[in-house]
Amino acid sequence: MRKAFISPAKYVQGEDELLNLGYFINTFGNKALLIGNTQDIERVKVQLNKTAEKYRCEFIMADFKGECSKVEVARLKKLAIEKNCDCTVALGGGKAIDAAKCVAQGEALIIVPTIAATDAPTSHSAVLYTEDGAFDDYAYFKQNPSVVLVDTKIIANAPVRFLVSGMGDALSTYFEARANYHSYAAANAGLPCGSQEESIAPARQTMAAFALATLCYQTLLNDGIKAKQSCHNKVVTTALENIIEANILLSGLGFESGGLAGAHAIHDGLTLLEETHHYYHGEKVAFGTLAQLILENSPSEEIEEVLDFCLAVGLPVCLADLGVKSINDAQLTAIAEKATISDESIHAMPFPVTVDAVKAAIIVADKIGQDYKQYGTFTK
Incomplete structure (x- = not known):
């Protein structure tokens, strides 16, 4: 009987763990496309600045539009190529995470959930929507995220x-x-x-x-x-x-x-x-x-x-x-x-x-x- 077990390569969880994000970025290079909505990024701006300084990495802010659509994914992919990004970082909830999965296509992907509302952060699938927010399609990738990094202090401060x-x-x-x-x-x-x-x-x-x-x-x-x-x-x-x-x-x-x-x-x-x-x-x-x-x-x-x-x-x-x-x-x-x-x-x-x-x-x-x-x- 054929059996299989599917999982991310690394799962790390703890208080103030976001401060170590730069360490994981460095395993791929020093430049990361950061996909997240403005509010989520602002909530952790201090931690992002600290980890960028400590590990000498750079965040390319993607200004995520809020919908995981094919149009938005194409824009983000183009930005990642133009800026020579070494990896993709998803910061936030489901749609930001899914958009990052679609951009990364199973390569050099770091997921940083800011809420613990679903089990999507560890999976190798994503849901695509139209620009109007209607369901469009499912997407599957060759492997799960490279790193899932969970800062429990951030989760504790979420609704x-x-x-x-x-x-x-x-x-x-x-x-x-x-x-x-x-x-x-x-x-x-x-x-x-x-x-x-x-x-x-x-x-x-x-x-x-x-x-x-x-x-x-x-x-x-x-x-x-x-x-x-x-x-x-x-x-x-x-x-x-x-x-x-x-x-x-x-x-x-x-x-x-x-x-x-x-x-x-x-x-x-x-x-x-x-x-x-x-x-x-x-x-x-x-x-x-x-x-x-x-x-x-x-x-x-x-x-x-x-x-x-x-x-x-x-x-x-x-x-x-x-x-x-x-x-x-x-x-x-x-x-x-x-x-x-x-x-x-x-x-x-x-x-x-x-x-x-x-x-x-x-x-x-x-x-x-x-x-x-x-x-x-x-x-x-």
Whole structure:
């Protein structure tokens, strides 16, 4: 059986770690294209100046326009060539990170997340949008980032909602990896699978991938509430350090090497509802996780454990928590159809999944979440 494990070359995390950015730039040269929005760069201008002086490196400010579009990526690539940049540095959240991935094309890429809202920093994929912000395409690169550098002091000073959203994204990691484990699905996105032209077998998850996905879930349960309070008070504690690692590293390695399944597919379907557009990726994934648990008829005790966690940290447990006050059958059908298109991750579940099954799972997950919020139980 062919197995594979996908990861960045280096992951470094700690307080004031941004001061060491110049060291990693020096491993490629001394000139870096810095991709980030103005606000994020201004927040850490002092640290950037210090690391540039200490390591004698130069930042070429890209003036990122805010959208990871093909037009913006082309502009940034041209700038990198004109300025003879030795590497690319992404500073900020998802779109800046994805734009930097598209510019670097899998070479000499340093990711510096300023929030821990998703597990995107470690992955070798990106999402492209139109200049108007509509979804355009996915992009995959030959390898993951060269360095992921996480300054926990910066994360601690970011809005708490970002950290909680990251916990929602990380919450799905274990359950989706478990589904892939039982279905023997090809878990490693972006690796070549078999075709008529090439006889390369699909890659299954390694023991390491499943172990990291399991640790991710255990860490959320153990440290999630404490980490939220740490972030609320803008201080770095062991719990916050652990949750940052869970949100970014454990979840990142777990999803890319362990596989996605129902939760992310249902998230994709929920994006059809305009009301959900005001909510973050991880917030929608959290509800998608509950729907996946209903889909696979998980034990009540496990569902209650997930509900308790979500309510404790402030993640959605029903559609109303995502701004959806009412939903009709046509909308449910559209969501379920999008979640079950042929190339969606929901087909990694260890049983056939139909549109009707997804509709039923969403309805039941919504009702269970409502009842649990109101009564503290759904088994009455």
